[in-house]
Amino acid sequence: MFVISLKQTIIVENFTAMKKPYFWVTKAIFITIILLLCTSWGFFAHKEINKMAVFTLPQPLMGFYKKYIDFITQQAVNPDKRRYAVAGEAPKHYMDIEFYSDSILLKRPTWQEATNLYPEDSMQAHGILPWNLIRLTYTLTDAFKREDAKAVLKISADMGHYVGDLHVPLHTTKNYNGQLTGQHGIHGLWESRLPELFSGSYNYYSGSAEYITDVRKYIWDGLTESRECVDSVLFIEKELQGKFTEDKIFSYEDRNGQTLRIYSYAFSEAYHKSLNNMVEKRMKAAIKMTGDLWYTAWVNAGKPTMTETGQPVFSEEELTETEQLKHTAPIDCSH
Numbered sequence: 189m190f191v192i193s194l195k196q197t198i199i200v201e202n203f204t205a206m207k208k209p210y211f212w213v214t215k216a217i218f219i220t221i222i223l224l225l226c227t228s229w230g231f232f233a234h235k236e237i238n239k240m241a242v243f244t245l246p247q248p249l250m251g252f253y254k255k256y257i258d259f260i261t262q263q264a265v266n267p268d269k270r271r272y273a274v275a276g277e278a279p280k281h282y283m284d285i286e287f288y289s290d291s292i293l294l295k296r297p298t299w300q301e302a303t304n305l306y307p308e309d310s311m312q313a314h315g316i317l318p319w320n321l322i323r324l325t326y327t328l329t330d331a332f333k334r335e336d337a338k339a340v341l342k343i344s345a346d347m348g349h350y351v352g353d354l355h356v357p358l359h360t361t362k363n364y365n366g367q368l369t370g371q372h373g374i375h376g377l378w379e380s381r382l383p384e385l386f387s388g389s390y391n392y393y394s395g396s397a398e399y400i401t402d403v404r405k406y407i408w409d410g411l412t413e414s415r416e417c418v419d420s421v422l423f424i425e426k427e428l429q430g431k432f433t434e435d436k437i438f439s440y441e442d443r444n445g446q447t448l449r450i451y452s453y454a455f456s457e458a459y460h461k462s463l464n465n466m467v468e469k470r471m472k473a474a475i476k477m478t479g480d481l482w483y484t485a486w487v488n489a490g491k492p493t494m495t496e497t498g499q500p501v502f503s504e505e506e507l508t509e510t511e512q513l514k515h516t517a518p519i520d521c522s523h
């Protein structure tokens with residue numbers, strides 16, 4: 189599915205002046221569009237990460253995941269849909285490292301240690317991405333031990349999503365949308381517009397999944413790498429802004445009767461080039477980590493032969509669990 193994913197760039201003309209029946213229909217469409225716009229990595233990249241991770245796995249595990257590859261791919265975006273309706277979901281997607289200070293990347297406290305250092309409500313406000321991902325790895329091991337195929341698939345899909353978020357530099361800073369530096373919209377530009385435009389030339393091959401002996405270290409390492417990219421992500425875009433006039437930075441497209449202001453192809457291309465393959469590298473690393481963590485959880489569970497397991501049956505309700513969630517999306521974007 190192609191999704192336009194630039195935040196804060198919608199122009200809805202005469203929105204409030206519409207007559208009542210049209211007003212509510214239009215409002216519903218508007219909210220839906222906002223939901224689609226306010227996603228991490230964009231729906232496209234999240235789905236790619238989950239799908240490609242399946243191909244890093246060894247047999248017989250790959251055989252199991254491949255059977256449900258459509259499910260794993262489609263469900264990659266569920267955590268983003270849940271975040272607007274499920275309490276406690278949003279903080280799992282990011283970490284404002286400024287709140288914790290960069291020293292946390294060296295200290296790498298456990299959840300228990302962290303809750304002794306910071307008030308838990310502040311942690312929930314500023315993001316708990318790495319701790320949630322570490323916890324999920326153990327949850328996946330338990331699901332494998334029970335040979336609960338349905339739980340394995342759901343947890344695996346969620347994990348791929350959070351691993352994806354961990355690899356987006358702007359998910360590690362409170363300046364997540366350039367709002368503090370006059371770069372509003374950069375979040376969607378980096379993680380959605382660029383992969384949608386240029387991923388056709390990406391090489392996703394990242395080798396075979398490997399067993400990770402220290403999951404905690406591995407996840408914190410990934411977060412640290414993302415954090416190290418933040419300055420470049422912001423600085424390069426800022427510099428390019430100075431080289432383009434405003435009318436060359438943005439262009440307008442008509443989608444579903446709405447006029448959208450989006451970053452122009454020329455600006456996006458220049459930014460993508462200046463980033464020196466950063467988006468491709470982060471996507472590739474996310475694919476590798478997703479495969480590694482699925483594989484590690486399976487090994488730690490004693491390599492169960494999931495082929496013996498009955499087919500997991502997902503209800504219509506489960507497969508489309510977010511239909512009603514769409515209507516709860518706030519207008520404001522977060523990271």
Ligand SMILES: [Zn+2]
Pocket residue numbers: 227228267268281349353
């Ligand atoms: Zn997310």
